[in-house]
Amino acid sequence: MFNLKMDLPKDRPIVGVKTTDNRGFTPEEVAEDCVKKLISISDNVDPVLRDQARAYAKDMEKVVAFYMKEAIRSDRTTVYNAIRGAGHPKLAELIRRL
Amino acid sequence: MAFSGNFMCTSFKVELLQGKHDFTNGQDTFKLALFTNSAEPTQGSFGGSGTTMNASVTDYSDNNQVGASGDYTTGGGALTNVTPTSSGTTAFTDFANKTYGSSTITARGCIIYNTQTAGGSSTTDAVLVLDFGADKSSSSGDFQIVFPTADSSNAIIRIA
Numbered sequence: 297m298f299n300l301k302m303d304l305p306k307d308r309p310i311v312g313v314k315t316t317d318n319r320g321f322t323p324e325e326v327a328e329d330c331v332k333k334l335i336s337i338s339d340n341v342d343p344v345l346r347d348q349a350r351a352y353a354k355d356m357e358k359v360v361a362f363y364m365k366e367a368i369r370s371d372r373t374t375v376y377n378a379i380r381g382a383g384h385p386k387l388a389e390l391i392r393r394l
Numbered sequence: 395m396a397f398s399g400n401f402m403c404t405s406f407k408v409e410l411l412q413g414k415h416d417f418t419n420g421q422d423t424f425k426l427a428l429f430t431n432s433a434e435p436t437q438g439s440f441g442g443s444g445t446t447m448n449a450s451v452t453d454y455s456d457n458n459q460v461g462a463s464g465d466y467t468t469g470g471g472a473l474t475n476v477t478p479t480s481s482g483t484t485a486f487t488d489f490a491n492k493t494y495g496s497s498t499i500t501a502r503g504c505i506i507y508n509t510q511t512a513g514g515s516s517t518t519d520a521v522l523v524l525d526f527g528a529d530k531s532s533s534s535g536d537f538q539i540v541f542p543t544a545d546s547s548n549a550i551i552r553i554a
Contacts, residue, residue, distance in 0.1 A: 300553050300554070301553070301554045302402060302407070302551065302553045302554070303402055304400040304401060304402050304522070304524075304550075305400065306399035306400055306401070307399065308527070309400070309524075309525060309526055309527040310400050310524065310542060310550060311504075311524050311526070311539050311540060311541055311550070312539075312540035313501075313526050313530040313537070313538065313539060313540065314536070314538045314540060315499075315530055315531060315532035315535060315536065315537050315538070316532060316535030316536045317532065317533040317534065317535050318533060318534045318535055319535055320495065320535065321493075321536055321538070329491060329540065332543065333544075336543050336545055336548075
């Protein structure tokens with residue numbers, strides 16, 4: 297007989313919930329989540345390797361956040377031009393200054 | 395309390411053995427609907443029993459669902475499937491994080507359900523009942539569900 301185990305832990309939340317008020321997530325907040333998906337570090341690994349991996353993950357957060365900011369800046373240029381082209385130069389300028 | 399822990403729906407386990415759910419990315423569309431702590435299994439078409447949301451829930455229902463706000467629409471949003479794979483002897487699947495932007499929401503838990511069970515359309519078959527542990531709120535902001543890492547130790551659906 298085979299017994300497949302696939303129940304969920306009942307006593308603790310297994311999905312996290314992150315919320316914001318009157319703003320979206322910052323690139324740094326998104327980068328932190330991104331790196332958690334990319335790099336998983338076991339608590340049982342050798343302490344030296346674990347610390348090295350954690351330091352590497354922190355560095356990666358900075359790299360990911362940097363390129364996210366670049367993407368946001370570039371997309372804002374696209375949005376600016378689209379709105380300006382639609383005849384709303386003042387609104388376009390407000391968005392450019394965000 | 396209406397939400398009290400996390401549950402894999404018993405009906406889902408049966409349907410899994412019947413080959414009715416395909417978690418492969420690009421196949422079945424699974425949605426995540428948010429609820430207040432007033433939701434109970436016997437309301438509407440939840441199909442369950444008891445007073446706390448538990449494994450007896452068989453379907454999505456809009457009873458005590460949070461109101462539409464920003465990116466959140468009635469019925470919830472579609473999730474991005476992580477194609478099932480394995481590590482060692484454990485098979486697993488997961489979902490990408492889900493964000494409902496520009497929303498004002500207070501939710502205590504959620505139901506993940508399949509809208510394409512057995513190749514159908516607009517189905518409501520419940521997969522998981524998840525408790526956030528407390529009310530979570532966004533105000534003109536982002537409401538994000540963070541799924542665990544997709545590996546054999548953490549993924550949200552694992553068969554060991």
